[in-house]
Amino acid sequence: MISNITFDNIIMPGSSTPAQNLYQMNFTDTSFYSGVTILPTQIPEPAQRTNLALNKAATASSATGPSSYAVDGNLSTRWGSNYTDSEWIYVDLGTSLSINGVRLNWKTAFGKSYQIQVSNDLTNWSNVYTTTTGDGGIDDISFTPTNARYVRMNGTQRGSIYGYSLWEFEVYGVMNNLATGAVVTGSSSLENSNWSTSKANDG
Structure with a gap:
């Protein structure tokens, strides 16, 4: 955990104005930071999103x-x-x-x-x-x-x-269920037209 750190007038490539939160400085996971101060202006961090392309x-x-x-x-x-x-x-x-x-x-x-x-x-x-x-x-x-x-x-x-x-x-x-369509394996399964492991994540 990194805490009590100040960023002052951090201008990222492609921008002409200072970053106003960690997200704008490419810190995509803000859970490792606390007590951060960003100058001259600080705005709230956006809601954390799931990167669906990660390691695909x-x-x-x-x-x-x-x-x-x-x-x-x-x-x-x-x-x-x-x-x-x-x-x-x-x-x-x-x-x-x-x-x-x-x-x-x-x-x-x-x-x-x-x-x-x-x-x-x-x-x-x-x-x-x-x-x-x-x-x-x-x-x-x-x-x-x-x-x-x-x-x-x-x-x-x-x-x-x-x-x-x-x-x-x-x-x-948009609020994706990442398990939809993935392969499902169970310890046992009563297979018929309505019950099977594939039904567990068919949406």
């Missing part, structure tokens, strides 16, 4: 840093693409979930133009967010709730001479 399988169009590094929860590892405009990375949530947000934590190699796309079959992709004015740093993106298994950052224009690089690619949802 990730696949990218190219990789100078492994795609898994974008979803490992470690802000000292990163995924990086080749130095071309048309690059992408997607995360497999394992099952279709109701999602409504994505948080992209860019390294200096960021996306100026990109879409957040969703799919349930890796063939048909739908845009839930589009920008042509990305400026790096943290992109905290909200969109209308939608059901999807795969979530992709589809880059179309780089914001630097490098490729695209993400410290973290996070996905958030």
Whole structure:
């Protein structure tokens, strides 16, 4: 536990104003901190959310840093693409979930133009967010709730001479039951059309 610490005028990459809470400084788990003072202005921390992409399988169009590094929860590892405009990375949530947000934590190699796309079959992709004015740093993106298994950052224009690089690619949802659709094993089960282990998390 870290306690009684003061942060004064902390300006994060991509921002022109000082951070006002730990979340804005990329401290995603605030349970390790108490008695924190943030200057010159402090606001309440947002409600803790579950990152649905954490440690899930990730696949990218190219990789100078492994795609898994974008979803490992470690802000000292990163995924990086080749130095071309048309690059992408997607995360497999394992099952279709109701999602409504994505948080992209860019390294200096960021996306100026990109879409957040969703799919349930890796063939048909739908845009839930589009920008042509990305400026790096943290992109905290909200969109209308939608059901999807795969979530992709589809880059179309780089914001630097490098490729695209993400410290973290996070996905958030709407009060999801994370057990829905997962494999269930029990010590015993009376199997019939109404009773089985698969019924325990079928929604």
